[in-house]
Amino acid sequence: MQTKQEQQFLNDFEQNQNIVHKVCRIYTSNQDAHNDLFQEITIQLWKNYSKFRGDAKFSTWMYRVALNTAISLYRKSSRSIKTQDISDVAFKIQSHDYDDTEEQQLKALYKAIHKLNDIDKALIFLYLEDKPYREISETLGISEVNARVKMNRAKDKLKKVLNP
Structure with missing residues (x-):
């Protein structure tokens, strides 16, 4: 059973997930790295969703979190991304x-x-x-x-x- 906050996040995320894919495409060069970065950005968005106050549009906030996550991960010298399992959530990907x-x-x-x-x-x-x-x-x-x-x-x- 999803909470109201989880459902709202999923709705907002689903409507704007193309932003995350575009950020991933800009900052990665292969599908595995794209998938890893997509997952890490999604985790950061969820972790910080409770801090989203609505002062700006959700998409603007999403751009900021996605870009900051991508930039900070790729500034690290190791270039490896630690991921966490988010198997409970399925996202639609449109081609x-x-x-x-x-x-x-x-x-x-x-x-x-x-x-x-x-x-x-x-x-x-x-x-x-x-x-x-x-x-x-x-x-x-x-x-x-x-x-x-x-x-x-x-x-x-x-x-x-x-x-x-």
């Missing part, structure tokens, strides 16, 4: 169909993004999610002006990687 050209372009973009540093990855990710600079700055804990400056630099780096 999207892309044509071959879109898939190749997407793979090239992700390959280029993987070459950026952690903060630049987060900035580009949020930008690609069409988040306004105000929300980007809130999510990353920096000023809006700083977010704009860092974004322009990250875009320049990405252009250089995509068009050497």
Whole structure:
């Protein structure tokens, strides 16, 4: 029997789990690492759900937890992720169909993004999610002006990687 809080978390998570998958795709290079990071982010979201006050949208809070978890895990020198079993919870994963050209372009973009540093990855990710600079700055804990400056630099780096 699920509590009201568990049910609310599952509903919120299910509606926004694509955020976690996208963060995992930005910060990992293979399916096993993606799965491990997805699990760790999910655990961190659940552990911190009671602290979510609703001051921001759930998705904004989710971006922040997911990005902070990914960045902190991948800054560690070992690059190994400790996971915990969450077998009691099942999540729906939707797949999207892309044509071959879109898939190749997407793979090239992700390959280029993987070459950026952690903060630049987060900035580009949020930008690609069409988040306004105000929300980007809130999510990353920096000023809006700083977010704009860092974004322009990250875009320049990405252009250089995509068009050497």
